[in-house]
Amino acid sequence: MRIKRTPGLVFQPQTHHALRSGIHQFASAIRPTLGPIARTVAIDQIVKPGATPEVLDSGGVIARRIIELADSNQDVGAMLMRALVCRQHDLVGDGAATTAVLFQAIYNQGLRYLAAGGNATRLRAALDRALPVILSELDRMTFFVEGKERLGHIAQSICHDADMAALMGEIFDIIGEHGQLDIRQDQGRGLRRDYVEGAYWNGGLFSRAMVADAAAGRTDFENAALFLCDFEVKEARDLFPIFEAAIDANVGALVIVIRSLSDQAMSLVVAANKPEKLKVMAVKLPGLNPVDRQAALEDLAVLTGATPLLTAAGDQTRGTTPAHFGRARRVWADLRNFGILSGRGNPRALRQHLLNLEENFRRTSDPDLRAKLQPRIGRLWGGSATLWVGGSTKLEIEARKAVAERTAGTLRAAVREGVLPGGGMALLNCRSALDTLRPDDADERAAYRTLHEALAEPARAIFENAGYDASEVLAKLSFEPSNCGFDVLSGQVVDVCEAGILDSAAVLKSAVRSAVTTASLALSIDVLVHHRKPEAMSQPG
């Protein structure tokens, strides 16, 4: 699609009208996907015009597919929301539709106040001040769940796939919030899962000649000593001190974890492997950069009790002593990975190391750092799971895998940061906290009123999407205790927590935070400026 842009400036009241219309169009495309009885959205194939349309039920994916609106003024509003919704989807994997619905409701309510003569900047400040009230109320309501059934309920609300939800509940009940989970495509039609005990890293054997069990394609050592370093060994003789130290220590099986080996050094390792005397294998030190390699060495050292030798510290292999070796009950390696079971490091040191990593994870909000810390913690926790996703067609498998990945991300956040009453009830219940505040300032009052109305909107959308009269249901709920909500599947008023209708606290808090701050910013926009842009072919974002 080629869209021509006209440069120029747009002022009020067209700015508000255009933004409102763009936001409305974008939100209307996502709103039907909210709730357990969600509707779907069909989208033309962008790359292959004329092909079967994509049928989507994920607000985040739908947002990604909407690239541009025809009207350049309305497009500003739509793209503002797109950025917000995509960020929510990328960061926490869910809550895109809730974010969109909240954003639109706050914007529309705010506009009414501005139309009545309110001040946008003061309203924005008041909204920003009201946000902590809602977040602290959500914090108060947050609780943690254990058990595969309850976790399965949360998974069900994300993936709407009973088989997948049951498996996800079981997996996260076992691996925990930081556990390693690989989601892979399978040849079969269904879903299955495997669990692997111990820690494993990418970085397998240096040579096929080190594979002891050709049929299994791997080598297993029992009661092994581990030598850790970040050296690039070119001369075979540099390995002699390691072998000598191993013989001195009466080691029966030696695993050398090293950054690289020359062909000559590799040959020596293969030649030195004498199963009756000293079994030897060499595996690649994991990590593509010095920081990752350092992290892997740290984790391996704590797990096995080894003292790594480091290039940066000026260490050389000739300083190797038996005291440098770590120990493990079992070590395995294939050509891609190596793993350790029952490392013999000091358990107190391992506990402390894990506490430090978990603390760093909690403190940082940098998603890249979190993405690196999480697998480190998961590995040291001593186990991982693989979910194999099958299907009838390649397309179905890919789609189901994407849903599994999204569900896993949200469930992980739910285990880590707790859950809240679902079905829109947590946000509805936040309104009582706003009601207790009685500000004298008109802008504050307007902000609270705006949020009070907006907080009901996700519940309203869930009820409408399921085919109920939202006003009627909300009226019914107003006579019920705060722990009760409306189960759209059964059509009954139930205790939502008892019924397992739960939302991830991390997802909901992120949605509220993003929607309030972005909507308050959008309300302060007075002028649109369009630049002259070269005509360009639109590409999916």
Add this chain to the structure above:
Amino acid sequence: MMNDFDQLQAQDTVYALAAGPGGIVFAGRASGLYRSSDGGASWQDAYQSLKPEQALVTTAVVIAADGSVFAGVNGGVLRSSDGGFAWFAASLGSPPPLVTALAISPHFEVDGTMLAGTAEDGVFFSTDRGQHWISSNFRLIDLNVYSLALSPDFARDQTALVGTETGLFRSTNGGRAWRSIPFPDEAGPVLSLAISPNFARDGRVFAGTESAGLFTSTDRGDTWAQIAADNLTRAVNQMAFAGERLWLLLDDDLLRSDDLGASWQSATPPAADGPMWMALTVLPGERGHVLVGSGSGDILRAG
């Protein structure tokens, strides 16, 4: 009837005792497993049918409600379904783990579930009455297991506790995965655990440590408080509930409490040259009596 017990050498450490109904008692020792059918008055070699070439050091023993007997040895768990005469071995894999503790589900007849703690390889569990064992160490970051306990309401709450060198772990999914629970850093190792028979109601757990005495929790292990008492400053080697009465085996003392640890009375049996007490079992049907075993090989009735 041959009485092998009389032939035991001195220093034949008693690692574990287990008592069943009808006066049946098993004693796991450095020299093997011994069976008594008269409440510990006389003993016979329970491994007679196995004819082991070397002594099978037996570090844990339990009796299930259906009369099956399980004995923990180096590398596996032996099971007998005829009261300790014929034995079948189940391996725990290689390298062979040393079993340090065994625990049986209170609903064993229905779920066939058991857990085995090991010295270096964490926890194994079996759901087929001890025939096959699977390593179960997800999130168990300390694999040096000293003690194990299952909730009396295990069928419903799936709760198990593990005492290790550095503290405590709890599972709420039947031993499939573990979570470290807050326990004073300096207090480990946790040598013994006892869960209240009213755990579902009172959430009470006791943890006995090597160097910091006894701790208790009333919230299923979430928080712990040390029980301050002059006579509770030594290693707490074993604990057992007999109804509401809690028995506590210290290195050189046997204590009992009828008020959940608020007060203690000594019930130490008289023994020569101050033995180190290591094993304890409650004699069923005899609320006031227990058997205790020592590092030097004594087994005495107390109460």
